[in-house]
Amino acid sequence: MKILGMDSSGLVASVAVVEDGVLLAEYTTDYKKTHSQTLLPMLDEIKRMIDLDMGTIDAIATSAGPGSFTGLRIGAATVKGLGLALNKPIVEVSTLEGLAWNLWGTDRVVCPLMDARRNQVYTAAYEFVPTDKPVGKASVAGDETTQSEKSAELSLCTLIPQEAMDVVEMIEKLNALQRPVVFLGDGVPVYEGLIKTHCKVPYLFAPAGKNRQRAASVAALGAVYYAHGQKVTAAEHQPIYLRKSQAEREAEAKA
Amino acid sequence: MNECKQTSTEDVLILAIESSCDETAAAVVKNGREVLSNVIYSQIALHTVYGGVVPEIASRKHVEKINQVIESALEQAGVTLQEISAIAVTYGPGLVGALLVGVSEAKAISFATGIPLVGVHHISGHISANYIEHQELKPPFACLVASGGHSHLVVVKDYGQYEIIGRTRDDAAGEAFDKVARAIGLGYPGGPKIDKLSKEGNPDAIAFPRAKVAESEYDFSFSGLKSAVLNYLNSCQMKGEEVNQADVAASFQKAVIDVLVEHSIHAVKEFGFDKFAIAGGVASNASLRAALQEACDREGITFYHPSPALCTDNAAMIGAAGYYEFIKGVRHGYDLNAVPNLKLDEA
Numbered sequence: 001m002k003i004l005g006m007d008s009s010g011l012v013a014s015v016a017v018v019e020d021g022v023l024l025a026e027y028t029t030d031y032k033k034t035h036s037q038t039l040l041p042m043l044d045e046i047k048r049m050i051d052l053d054m055g056t057i058d059a060i061a062t063s064a065g066p067g068s069f070t071g072l073r074i075g076a077a078t079v080k081g082l083g084l085a086l087n088k089p090i091v092e093v094s095t096l097e098g099l100a101w102n103l104w105g106t107d108r109v110v111c112p113l114m115d116a117r118r119n120q121v122y123t124a125a126y127e128f129v130p131t132d133k134p135v136g137k138a139s140v141a142g143d144e145t146t147q148s149e150k151s152a153e154l155s156l157c158t159l160i161p162q163e164a165m166d167v168v169e170m171i172e173k174l175n176a177l178q179r180p181v182v183f184l185g186d187g188v189p190v191y192e193g194l195i196k197t198h199c200k201v202p203y204l205f206a207p208a209g210k211n212r213q214r215a216a217s218v219a220a221l222g223a224v225y226y227a228h229g230q231k232v233t234a235a236e237h238q239p240i241y242l243r244k245s246q247a248e249r250e251a252e253a254k255a
Numbered sequence: 256m257n258e259c260k261q262t263s264t265e266d267v268l269i270l271a272i273e274s275s276c277d278e279t280a281a282a283v284v285k286n287g288r289e290v291l292s293n294v295i296y297s298q299i300a301l302h303t304v305y306g307g308v309v310p311e312i313a314s315r316k317h318v319e320k321i322n323q324v325i326e327s328a329l330e331q332a333g334v335t336l337q338e339i340s341a342i343a344v345t346y347g348p349g350l351v352g353a354l355l356v357g358v359s360e361a362k363a364i365s366f367a368t369g370i371p372l373v374g375v376h377h378i379s380g381h382i383s384a385n386y387i388e389h390q391e392l393k394p395p396f397a398c399l400v401a402s403g404g405h406s407h408l409v410v411v412k413d414y415g416q417y418e419i420i421g422r423t424r425d426d427a428a429g430e431a432f433d434k435v436a437r438a439i440g441l442g443y444p445g446g447p448k449i450d451k452l453s454k455e456g457n458p459d460a461i462a463f464p465r466a467k468v469a470e471s472e473y474d475f476s477f478s479g480l481k482s483a484v485l486n487y488l489n490s491c492q493m494k495g496e497e498v499n500q501a502d503v504a505a506s507f508q509k510a511v512i513d514v515l516v517e518h519s520i521h522a523v524k525e526f527g528f529d530k531f532a533i534a535g536g537v538a539s540n541a542s543l544r545a546a547l548q549e550a551c552d553r554e555g556i557t558f559y560h561p562s563p564a565l566c567t568d569n570a571a572m573i574g575a576a577g578y579y580e581f582i583k584g585v586r587h588g589y590d591l592n593a594v595p596n597l598k599l600d601e602a
Contacts, residue, residue: 036593038590040590041590044366069314073318073356077356077357077359078360078362080318080321080363081359081360081364081366082364082367083322084322084360084364085363086367235322235323238319245309245312247305251305
């Protein structure tokens with residue numbers, strides 16, 4: 001199973017190809033160039049580097065939001081165009097879940113914070129929970145052990161559902177959980193001061209390489225979703241904005 | 256850029272995509288002149304409650320509808336992507352968020368299929384709508400482009416080669432229509448509503464100004480006219496006089512049309528053309544078309560205009576313009592970006 005992953009939800013532009021549990025290629029940049037100029041040239045680069053035949057891709061996993069409205073739309077229109085041309089399904093991965101997947105295996109509560117301006121963040125809280133699952137592969141001749149062996153799989157479970165909210169309100173919800181937390185995302189440098197002031201539980205900040213969107217995580221988590229049949233058609237796919245447009249919010253406020 | 260001129264006689268099929276404002280559109284055009292399909296998803300109803308186009312809402316709707324619109328265009332044309340020679344897409348001018356949807360989609364389809372990509376200027380598309388409607392029309396000719404965002408007098412030197420000789424100094428003609436329509440309570444979009452109401456009014460009832468721009472005989476200015484209408488409405492209100500909306504609409508429209516016609520005919524004669532075309536949303540205004548037809552007949556100028564459906568935003572016109580760019584060898588890369596202020600003579 002070959003999954004193409006893409007993320008353009010924030011400043012990061014990232015593309016990756018994951019096949020059967022192996023990352024074949026990933027190209028990630030966090031640079032002030034519009035995704036319109038980076039995303040496809042980056043995909044073109046890895047396509048050439050790994051001799052990728054686009055027709056062999058099973059599905060396109062995309063960071064579906066929340067995030068920058070424009071970034072999400074560039075990503076959405078790109079994967080919709082690829083899906084239309086290749087006749088492949090889209091696997092929608094929450095940007096926040098994709099970020100959390102970067103920290104696969106941690107015992108801590110994972111809290112991605114994406115800056116949504118004016119002290120607001122797109123955020124959620126997750127934990128990794130082991131679930132026993134039989135090994136799916138058929139036994140290889142002469143290798144009797146694999147069939148009966150059990151392997152633990154980690155599931156990403158939601159503790160606080162994704163929402164656009166005040167950063168201090170989120171920190172108080174995390175305090176109520178009374179568990180150590182690890183923060184990540186582009187909201188961390190913006191709200192570091194508020195975290196230090198308000199966070200009462202032990203906390204860590206994820207390091208470079210794990211603290212921003214990675215298409216490898218989107219593709220890896222997308223592969224799990226795809227295996228569970230979670231996919232949409234390219235025509236159906238739309239970003240998850242978590243917020244209405246300003247004009248709609250103002251109209252509702254007046255009503 | 257990749258040079259591969261189309262030298263054979265085989266048909267060139269362009270898949271065109273347009274999303275610069277509030278219409279999500281796709282079309283398949285054969286050899287630049289024959290429309291095999293022309294699909295438009297119009298968002299006008301969505302924006303009417305806000306009194307104008309809301310960019311964020313428009314952009315979201317484009318994402319929602321674009322694949323269905325493209326798939327319908329291919330299906331109605333009875334062709335598959337494999338038969339398409341090139342993908343043409345509007346990359347400016349327009350609302351950046353809206354443009355990016357079409358540009359990103361077009362690039363992705365081009366990338367996945369290897370079909371060449373050609374970026375098209377939106378106004379070049381409007382002008383090229385005339386090639387669809389009038390098979391015999393060839394450059395050079397003069398063209399008036401009037402729409403919600405543009406008022407240009409253009410010399411079409413060759414296919415895709417333009418020289419702007421006159422432009423608006425402030426409001427575009429369509430913008431003036433929208434603002435006046437709002438002021439007299441007609442709502443959005445203003446052009447068709449004013450055109451309709453004008454038929455019941457007296458165009459000579461109120462003397463609104465015909466603005467001239469000093470030292471620039473082909474330029475337009477409509478903000479003074481708009482202010483004159485607003486002042487007239489205010490003074491009526493202060494005096495407690497009842498406003499005859501139809502007379503205001505007819506007199507305003509006449510003032511706009513007089514200036515557009517005068518500048519256009521002046522340009523055609525000065526540049527020595529015998530052909531004149533109009534393009535853009537305002538070109539679907541029935542009174543403007545009638546006035547230009549009459550003036551052209553009087554001066555012995557052949558007058559070209561697209562049917563109203565091809566005047567407003569559509570993708571067939573982008574397919575026509577894209578065809579001429581494609582056969583010239585124009586190709587764009589996967590880094591093509593939306594250019595909200597793209598200039599017609601720099602495209």
